[in-house]
Amino acid sequence: MINIGIIGAGRIGKVHAQSITSLVPGAEVKAMADPFLTRETATWAQNLGIPHTTEDYREILEDPDIDAVLICSSTDTHSAISIEAVQAGKHIFCEKPIDHDTAKIREVIRALEGSHVKYQVGFNRRFDHNFEALQRTVSDGRIGSVHLIKITSRDPQPPSPEYVKVSGGMFLDMTIHDFDMVRFLAGCNATEVYAEAAVLVDPAIGETGDVDTAVITLKMENGSIAVIDNSRQAAYGYDQRAEVFGSNGMAAVSNDAPSSLVVSSADGVTGEKPLHFFLERYMDAYAKELRCFVQSIENDTDTPLGVMDGLEPVRMGLAAKKSLLEHRPVKISEIE
């Protein structure tokens, strides 16, 4: 049995706590820490069977019974807590991104060198049944060599301008998942980025200096071209699709809906909207990424998404920001 401590009791911390309790065999949540721990959260944790809650995550790091930590705190603390957790000898599952600053990610990388700590980054979409099936199809060679990768990723509603201000910008906050997905599907890194973007959803987002609509083109190491389109607001809900085109054909995945219901009436032939947002769409993926993490510890194997997989999408996001600012294609190698 792997004993787990969760650092950060916000929305995603709670999702992980529930997943481990119900859907991750061989693991138990032993403690949960949050600097702003409320009575409600403490009660919620107790009801879930979590024996210990605290405001101080160091209690978790210092607890010799705890094997692994999930870092679900605010982004600016991810890298520092990662390093502390390495030093404490705890295996680490860290929510994305490790940091917006690649220098800080490299510090984590250095801390991990020579340690036996497992490190996994929380790019949950790789564990989604659709994207898994797509990646497997591509890596099995069923569509031949990859020529084009297309990812559509649109949120149902924009975040508040307050959140946008501290988010690192759309490319590091939202597109970062798509940058990871491009690497996952291509099976290689990007070499260059060109970003076209606009403020079309909410002028208040523009006032923070960010954008809300984008098309990002990438050159990949394997010679293929990838393109991501993003919007912060799709009227029909969370839009998460991908298509890979190759020398022997095309593989594509589309949205999941609450049911397969189709109503035919005088108004047309109408199916359901996609599952609302990431919690609905990726609930199974959140549990699966943790099962994989736990299995990596149990079997002493590499995690499916190591610390280098945390670095590369940040470089891509920074390159996209630079491309937008300087209005030109930017090589990934220009970043750091």
Next chain:
Amino acid sequence: MINIGIIGAGRIGKVHAQSITSLVPGAEVKAMADPFLTRETATWAQNLGIPHTTEDYREILEDPDIDAVLICSSTDTHSAISIEAVQAGKHIFCEKPIDHDTAKIREVIRALEGSHVKYQVGFNRRFDHNFEALQRTVSDGRIGSVHLIKITSRDPQPPSPEYVKVSGGMFLDMTIHDFDMVRFLAGCNATEVYAEAAVLVDPAIGETGDVDTAVITLKMENGSIAVIDNSRQAAYGYDQRAEVFGSNGMAAVSNDAPSSLVVSSADGVTGEKPLHFFLERYMDAYAKELRCFVQSIENDTDTPLGVMDGLEPVRMGLAAKKSLLEHRPVKISEIE
């Protein structure tokens, strides 16, 4: 060049005239006859390049330049004109049904014996791209031996009660197409029919003694079971689907829409309704059945749908009527 005379200048007669003019190479409409020929129709025919119009179809039968006739007059005249046309040595394309009375169809059969006249019945749906593809898939053995055949056939709106009175009833007027389709897809005849039906669309139809909603089960000579469902009124339009299930899988065809447009909005994910009714859905099939008829004449080969194919669906329809009346399964062999 095959010279054609069209007997009957109603809706379907005009459809065929246009098809031949534009879409049937090697054939020309030389004359059109209708007992109630209007000035408008005469002008319409002239504009289409049809040199002769008349109220008397015998002018067509007596014209030595005419090779073939299309019988598009009212159903009660089909068998008598068929026999006259055989006697005149004209090849015959006859709209369905040849008659509601199998005795009269058998008279046509006898008239044809020994003659060299080509005879084709107008079951247009066999020439539809969807049903053709389905039939080919089944006859090619791709789904193995046939176990189940399912046909959905629903009209967008019911006919007037006046029409219903003289129509022969839903089974002979509407389901007759589905009876033909069952034979086409199964590749054999039915042996028994059980009809369940109701008046759910329009009480005025019930007052004429007819039904407007039905489920009809058939046992086929090859051991498979077929089921047809009918409605005189589908709010979303003309519904024409079929599915064949066999030992190695299933083949199915669905409706055609005006376009592939799908609109995703806060109201759902909405595609277009099916093409409105038979003229929209089967326009290409109407032309194709005539091209096949003309080719049969040119090449002196059998027509794809001979006079026996006109008899069998009528027997099935009469058996269905008897089944409904006597509330029991009825063998086709009980009819005649």
Next chain:
Amino acid sequence: MINIGIIGAGRIGKVHAQSITSLVPGAEVKAMADPFLTRETATWAQNLGIPHTTEDYREILEDPDIDAVLICSSTDTHSAISIEAVQAGKHIFCEKPIDHDTAKIREVIRALEGSHVKYQVGFNRRFDHNFEALQRTVSDGRIGSVHLIKITSRDPQPPSPEYVKVSGGMFLDMTIHDFDMVRFLAGCNATEVYAEAAVLVDPAIGETGDVDTAVITLKMENGSIAVIDNSRQAAYGYDQRAEVFGSNGMAAVSNDAPSSLVVSSADGVTGEKPLHFFLERYMDAYAKELRCFVQSIENDTDTPLGVMDGLEPVRMGLAAKKSLLEHRPVKISEIE
């Protein structure tokens, strides 16, 4: 916390044990009984955290700490154990069917009269996301008054002839789910059944006196007509679809697949096969039916599927058998 004892540790008993452990808040499995309890099953139960296993289900009925039982034993014991459990004051979730003999079901009904025991029958498909959405659409009136109900239910492979012999026949073993679904979708009972069936999948099934392929037509109390098609073997997997057609339109649900992956290649445009069989397709439904059962106990409300819902599909199944035997439509009122 509702304490539950599970009687029967076969496949479905184990599915329920896992569901309660992971996915049913407010309930715990306290004991599991099976007359042929193996060491493996005992260990399995222990690992799942079930404190007690026994060969004698009476230990469960006599345990004052146990609030409710799940009857997952062989069908021939369902009614007798139901009555014993009523007498022991335990709430009861009973797998379908309660019995193949309506007299025995009526004994259970009589035993329940005047008791405060909750009784739920295990027609899991009502809790499936697709069928729930379909039923809601119909009961909300979105398609108007119901005219036609169509259910397709095909298994991926046939049971062994040995199983078939003791199964009560396809109508009581397999179609019984569809009979329940027809009632669920129509919102009323059937009044008459006509069954057409054949042995097309496996002659060995025919040798037991059963059939493996069927089309069953039903007249419903609300005037609509329902039709079910069944096969014991679909080459492409578990086929579970339904369509309801009404005065204002049509609502339909189709199969769930492992993913939305579509591969376009020189061979065509290919999506995934349906989820393999009932355990894959209805896993969520199995958990949901138990959550509803537990909530009915917690809130002292009626269960969603009472004992009368267990009786009616058996009557429909027996009527279908009689219809097939006597080759005629059979009224439900002829059964008992």
Next chain:
Amino acid sequence: MINIGIIGAGRIGKVHAQSITSLVPGAEVKAMADPFLTRETATWAQNLGIPHTTEDYREILEDPDIDAVLICSSTDTHSAISIEAVQAGKHIFCEKPIDHDTAKIREVIRALEGSHVKYQVGFNRRFDHNFEALQRTVSDGRIGSVHLIKITSRDPQPPSPEYVKVSGGMFLDMTIHDFDMVRFLAGCNATEVYAEAAVLVDPAIGETGDVDTAVITLKMENGSIAVIDNSRQAAYGYDQRAEVFGSNGMAAVSNDAPSSLVVSSADGVTGEKPLHFFLERYMDAYAKELRCFVQSIENDTDTPLGVMDGLEPVRMGLAAKKSLLEHRPVKISEIE
């Protein structure tokens, strides 16, 4: 009756001749000219009822009975013949592109100034049922203001390297249709282009200096962003899709297939490939663009696609070439 002369008897000239004969009421082909007129073509024309064939297109321009010409000759002759035809007072339908050189297109524009000649450019896709439905949905405001436009356009097989050499390059030969489509869907011009491209299909294409795979991003006057992806070879056939995303939702059109047939088997659930290539997919559109041209003459109204609509996609194509060469975003205003 509009009398038409066709200049150029290659594939597309013949397609237009057949369309006019069968599918364009109110118009007749009176003459066909081709400098390499073969006996076969002359016979073919005669059989179609075209009274005159010639090697010299000037015979057509000088024929006072001819009202309009279709310029279907090689691209390098389009602008010169256009100007001659204006001078001869013939209405002009000119295949795309008018020229690869914008200066020559501007000469045609100047020639047309003050004349009463109708001029239409052959961007046939605007007349396709899918793209028409998509454009109408967007222009009706059903998806709100436009944010993103995505076009996928992939050919089933690449042209020969010999053709590629004289084609003007992929952007002017193939993408030009997509540039027109972007303008059609956005309802405005592009302001800037960024092209990413590669040689992934056929190295021989690369040796001519051209590319065969591309992703092209465009900024539009209305603030939206468009992206086109192209490949010269899709293993599954001609891929012609588009999607427009706006403030209130998304509208998308997909490929047309020969039929709606879907086969479910142990290998998956397989539909048909798209219609093979442009002649199959756009046959109706080719006829419709000519009906619109003829109606513009009959009613003395503007053609749906004037000479300016011929200029702008060429500018976009030249900007894309420049972008690829200089590896930077290029403003359309930089072209001429």
